Amino acid sequence: MLIGVPKEIKIQEYRVGLTPAGAQTLVDAGHTVRIQKGAGLGSGFADEEYVKRGASVLDTAEEIWQTSEMIIKVKEPIAPEYPLFQDNQLLYTYFHLAAAPVELAAALLEKNVRSVAYETIQMPDGCLPLLQPMSEVAGRMAIQVGAASLQKEHGGKGVLLGGVPGTRRGRVAILGGGTVGTNAAKMAIGMQAEVRILDVNVERLRYLDDIFGSQVTTLYSDIANIENSVKWCDLLVGGVLIPGAKAPKLVTEQMLTMMEDGSVIVDVAVDQGGCIETCRATTHEDPTYVKHGVVHYCVANMPGAVARTSTFALTNATIGYAVKLANLGMEKAVKVYPELHPGVNTYKGVVTFKAVADALDLPYAALDTLL
DSSP: OEEEEOOOOSTTOOOOSOOHHHHHHHHHTTOEEEEETTTTGGGTOOHHHHHHTTOEEESOHHHHHHTOSEEEOSSOOOGGGGGGOOTTOEEEEOOOGGGSOHHHHHHHHHTTOEEEEGGGOOOTTSOOTTTHHHHHHHHHHHHHHHHHHTSGGGTSOOOOTTOOTTSOOOEEEEEOOSHHHHHHHHHHHHTTOEEEEEESOHHHHHHHHHHHGGGSEEEEOOHHHHHHHHHHOSEEEEOOOOTTSOOOOOBOHHHHTTSOTTOEEEEGGGGGTOSBTTOOOBBTTBOEEEETTEEEEOBTTGGGGGHHHHHHHHHHHHHHHHHHHHHHOHHHHHHHSGGGGGGEEEETTEEOOHHHHHHHTOOBOOGGGTO
């Protein structure tokens, strides 16, 4: 299969779809890999490293898109890339279509793009193996950027998360006890903050209580506990996920008015629309804004700031399925590996993931009826 890796063009997105080692894995499996010139520089990979591993380098994005049967990316395509889609092309990347502009889905459907979304590939136990590494990065970063945003020069209230002897420690409330929440808790505990984790899954709360013990307080995520925690915390982390669908709005604008001025919100769920009502996507170029006196950090591609770590972690997770898709073709791969089945979001000009169709008000057809 002819496989192309274009340079990411989202603002300050430094990741790349494949490491040089990942490219070699595909080459060794008998495939042709082409990388756009300079695509890996943001992650610290020179073009020569890809060539050494058996890939070739093309000058422009147009060449990559026009000559590739399969495209491997990191982030969802943005408007300048829509005209580059090729008919029946296989596109393997993060999409987050439920929260993306409907024009992206329309462009995918018009070109019959076979879109396989990292974030909706799902194991029988509910695990999202290709979303997990970036959720780990984002969860850990949430505390890092949240702590910085609490500093007075960044608009925060001037609270040090760990405090010092004779002062109170910073208070961190985390909505969602999944991968984002667990990793955020690890970092917050490491910085010696007071930590609360809220989730609706009682078994998950038991697990978190077992691994963190008295270092965290676990609470059932109902309205009363959310309100109380929002009012209590200095830093609120949103880490709620419904696979493929828009995130539920757990924190209302009215709740936000209960927070002290200079408090900070980091909404990791912004990729899926955000779980805080006042959330709107920002960029690394201009990451924060203030509403009701509260600093909002809502960067939609947080892991892009630590591109080298993120690119290694992402390729580690995605390369196995990239090889399967390339070796077998998408149609056969989804039959042999059922976890790929929910990963297919568009096929033959229709939406094949129901939560996306519902969110965008587009026609839905089950993938099985189209194969």
